[in-house]
Amino acid sequence: MEVGYVGLGMMGGAIARRMRVNKLALRVFDLAPERVSALAEAGGVPAQNLRALASASDMICLCLPTSVEVRAAIFGEDGLAAGLKPGSLVVDMTTGDPLATKAMAKELAAKGVEMIDAPVSGGPTGAAAGTLAIMVGGTAAQFAKVKPVFEKVSPNVFHVGDLGAGQTTKLVNNLLAAGCRAMTFEVMTLAVKNGLDPKICAEVLQKSSGRNATTEQTLQRLIAGDFPNTFSIGLMHKDVRLANQLAQDTGVPMLLGRLVQELHLHALNVHGASADSNMLIRDFEAYSGTRIAK
Numbered sequence: 001m002e003v004g005y006v007g008l009g010m011m012g013g014a015i016a017r018r019m020r021v022n023k024l025a026l027r028v029f030d031l032a033p034e035r036v037s038a039l040a041e042a043g044g045v046p047a048q049n050l051r052a053l054a055s056a057s058d059m060i061c062l063c064l065p066t067s068v069e070v071r072a073a074i075f076g077e078d079g080l081a082a083g084l085k086p087g088s089l090v091v092d093m094t095t096g097d098p099l100a101t102k103a104m105a106k107e108l109a110a111k112g113v114e115m116i117d118a119p120v121s122g123g124p125t126g127a128a129a130g131t132l133a134i135m136v137g138g139t140a141a142q143f144a145k146v147k148p149v150f151e152k153v154s155p156n157v158f159h160v161g162d163l164g165a166g167q168t169t170k171l172v173n174n175l176l177a178a179g180c181r182a183m184t185f186e187v188m189t190l191a192v193k194n195g196l197d198p199k200i201c202a203e204v205l206q207k208s209s210g211r212n213a214t215t216e217q218t219l220q221r222l223i224a225g226d227f228p229n230t231f232s233i234g235l236m237h238k239d240v241r242l243a244n245q246l247a248q249d250t251g252v253p254m255l256l257g258r259l260v261q262e263l264h265l266h267a268l269n270v271h272g273a274s275a276d277s278n279m280l281i282r283d284f285e286a287y288s289g290t291r292i293a294k
Helices: 010-021 033-041 050-055 067-075 098-109 123-129 140-150 165-193 198-206 213-217 219-223 233-249 255-271 277-288
Strands: 003-006 027-029 059-062 089-092 114-117 133-137 156-161
Touching: 003 010, 003 050, 010 033, 010 059, 010 123, 027 033, 027 050, 059 067, 059 140, 067 089, 067 098, 089 098, 089 140, 098 114, 098 165, 098 233, 114 133, 114 140, 114 165, 133 140, 133 165, 140 156, 156 165, 165 198, 165 213, 165 233, 165 255, 165 277, 198 213, 198 219, 213 219, 233 255, 233 277, 255 277
Parallel strands: 003 027, 003 059, 059 089, 089 114, 133 156
Antiparallel strands: none
8 A cells, every 4th residue: 555644744754754664665745845855864755746645645644733734735726635546545643623524524535535534642752662642533444444554653553433533532632631731730839839849749749649641751851941842832722722612512511621721822822832832831830929840
């Protein structure tokens, strides 16, 4: 099966490189020529444009910022749709809008092209280490087709349901992760304001019932002044907003989820969309008049 990859940013580039590490032949495309060159050095074959990539591929993966960019890549002028062959499979690895993905899939089905969603969790570090969680939404037959390809990236490949279920799972995960991050930062300000050593407190939290991904992976680094720029506030706010929008569209109250969205909207306005999502800690420091991270 001929595979193409569109979107070679921080996440997509890491996934594509992992595929190449495991010797998967890959055609690649990105609007940034330097990203394409980097993958070409790893053995990827540059595509002249999206149409050419689609015409030479049986399976095309996309990893882009939002569903808006996915639609543009597929249906825009000289986009993938212009080159897709009947029987091709489009795999959206974007953390996108499940309803938008279903609408695109319906349009592609009229051309004899299939579409599934397969977002990931674990970040570029997880991609490099081969530990990503890959959440596939599609039929059993479609899952069987893509599983051998995704196992080139990670053994943690899950069939979570029909089309859209992958993105729904990812939005649920990211809303939970964002909420845990915010609550961790808030309780740390309480601890430090009341005289606790932040390093010791963080160590205790990680060994106690309050542990979560923030205490495990980033809190000690932030305390030391190391802010890893791996996931932007803009993207986190987008994911939280989409999760809450899905909840609204399906009649699910999100009392805490809405608060998490407002916290990230404030951080977005203060720090800018490209700032790392961990900059949220500075807002909690400002609220409490204390300092946790250097």
